[in-house]
Amino acid sequence: SQTIHQWPATLVQPVGSPLSLECTVEGTSNPNLYWYRQAAGRGLQLLFYSVGIGQISSEVPQNLSASRPQDRQFILSSKKLLLSDSGFYLCAWGYGIGDNEQFFGPGTRLTVL
Amino acid sequence: DAKTTQPPSMDCAEGRAANLPCNHSTISGNEYVYWYRQIHSQGPQYIIHGLKNNETNEMASLIITEDRKSSTLILPHATLRDTAVYYCIASLGNTGNQFYFGTGTSLTVIP
Numbered sequence: 001s002q003t004i005h006q007w008p009a010t011l012v013q014p015v016g017s018p019l020s021l022e023c024t025v026e027g028t029s030n031p032n033l034y035w036y037r038q039a040a041g042r043g044l045q046l047l048f049y050s051v052g053i054g055q056i057s058s059e060v061p062q063n064l065s066a067s068r069p070q071d072r073q074f075i076l077s078s079k080k081l082l083l084s085d086s087g088f089y090l091c092a093w094g095y096g097i098g099d100n101e102q103f104f105g106p107g108t109r110l111t112v113l
Numbered sequence: 114d115a116k117t118t119q120p121p122s123m124d125c126a127e128g129r130a131a132n133l134p135c136n137h138s139t140i141s142g143n144e145y146v147y148w149y150r151q152i153h154s155q156g157p158q159y160i161i162h163g164l165k166n167n168e169t170n171e172m173a174s175l176i177i178t179e180d181r182k183s184s185t186l187i188l189p190h191a192t193l194r195d196t197a198v199y200y201c202i203a204s205l206g207n208t209g210n211q212f213y214f215g216t217g218t219s220l221t222v223i224p
Contacts, residue, residue, distance in 0.1 A: 032210060043215045043217060045214075046211055046212065088154070101159040104158070106156055
C-alpha cells in the first residue's frame with residue numbers, strides 16, 4: 001500500500017531563517033506530487049506541483065521554492081522566511097492524468113516568529 | 114478549473130443524513146467533481162468523485178444534477194466523527210490534476 005510521510009510535524013522558525021520541508025512517498029512510482037499551504041481559517045492553496053523528477057510548476061509567486069531530486073521525494077524550501085509564511089503545509093501525491101484523487105500527508109505546522 | 118461555491122457552515126443531528134450542497138455553474142464538460150473532508154489539524158481525506166452519474170461508496174453518495182451545475186454530497190447516517198470541513202472541487206483530469214480548494218463547508222454533527 002502507498003504511504004506518504006512529511007517531516008517535521010511542527011516547526012517554529014525566526015523571520016529570515018531558511019526552511020526545508022521534506023515529503024516522501026512509498027509504494028508507488030512516478031507519482032504527481034503537490035505542495036499546499038493552509039493559513040489559519042482559510043482553504044488550501046496549491047503552491048507547487050510536479051509530474052516528474054526535476055519538473056516543478058509554481059502556482060503562486062512567493063519566496064518559496066520546490067524541488068524534486070528523486071522520484072518519490074518532494075522538498076519545499078525558502079532562503080528567508082517571512083511572517084506570512086506561517087501555516088499548515090500539506091504534501092499530496094496522485095496518479096497521472098485522469099479522474100484520480102490526491103492523497104494527503106499528515107502536514108507540517110510552521111510558525112514563523 | 115471551475116470555481117465552486119459552498120455554504121460556510123451546516124449542522125446535522127447525529128444519525129440523520131447530512132446533505133452538503135455545492136454549486137459549480139461554470140463547470141466544463143470534462144471536469145470532475147471531487148469531495149474531500151478535513152478534520153481539524155489533519156490532511157484532507159478523499160471521499161468521493163464523479164463526472165456525470167451519481168456515485169456511491171462506503172462513505173457517501175454524490176448526486177450530480179443533470180446540467181452538472183451543482184452537486185450534493187450525502188452522508189447517510191452522520192456520526193460525531195463526521196464533524197469536519199468538507200471541500201467540493203471541480204478539476205480537469207489533465208496533467209498534474211491540480212486541485213483548487215475553497216473554504217469549504219464546516220459541518221457540525223450534533224449529538
